[in-house]
Amino acid sequence: MKKNFVFFLSVAVLLFMVSGCSDATKKQVEISKVPSIKFISMTPSSALKNSDKVVITFEFTDGDGDLGDNTPDAKNLFCTDSRNSVTYEYRIPQLAPDNANIIIKGNQSFELPAQGFIDDSHSSETATYSIYIKDRQGNESNTITTDVLTIHQ
Secondary structure (H helix, E strand, C coil), X not given: XXXXXXXXXXXXXXXXXXXXXXXXXXXXXXCCCCCEEEEEXXXXXXXXXXXXXXXXXXXXXXXXXXXXXXXXXXXXXEEXXXXXXXXXXXXXXXXXXXXXCCCEEEEEEEEECCCCCCCCCXXXXXXXXXXXXXXXXXXXXXXXXXXXXXXXX
């Protein structure tokens, strides 16, 4: 009789745990199929004119995994200089298989070429950069802005 009680109690606890897992699954927040990004860093924050390259890092999230492209000429990362509205275009490689329909998250870094001056009458300039990405369906992320970059001679 005691063995039966322990067995039924074990089964009841197991069922309770399984039902708790399914409730947790139902409560998961759905992540948008439109990619979103968040600024992480820009290094260095002070660069030598026409010499230092600048690395920008951001965090991305995409709810259906269609971020990135394996086509060499594809452009899906856009970075615009606040000083002159010049946009640098980059390619993020495909991050998940076609039709995977999975949530992908991570950090992405890219390198700006050495930055020059827009107005040579000063000994330094400051710039910020606006960044957004596009997935393979053409969905554009939010736009983020970097910290200030000081460019000096």
